[in-house]
Amino acid sequence: MADKKAYLNRLSRMEGQLRGIGKMVEEDRACPDVVTQLMAVRAAMDKVIHLMVTENLLSCVQDQEAQDPSVSLDEALKLLFKSKS
Template sequence: MQYDDAIKNRLRRIEGQIRGVYTMMDSEKECKDVVTQLQAIRSAVDRTIGLLVASNLESCIRMELKKGNQPDNVIREAVDLLVKSR
């Protein structure tokens, strides 16, 4: 699977957020502020996972339909991936 630049950019932003948490910890910010930032990171990761699975699912469904197959297994696998990610 090819990963587009939008997904990579999201991951770079998440990486920056994580570095920001280290900075917050080094400067002894309040626990509440650090946890709030970590929750934002988790949310960004969850959204990225959703976009990645959706993009892959679309590609796999098109491939299965092109082969004349029903995409039931592909859809099931995608749902399983999303469930496991939580």
């Protein structure tokens, strides 16, 4: 992982958010407030997943490109984003 510290910081923030959500549940806070916080944690988790997968993809393609110059990073990214459409 290129930026391990950044990932760990993001994960620590999510951990704190989850503890806060646990407190909200203990205090019988309103459901919409709890759900809003849960959605924020989910969005943060999705962002970490996206960053890690992207980093891994780039690394794999660059390694493959070094072995076979016909492999293009641009082509791999086009395929990735085309598959998400």
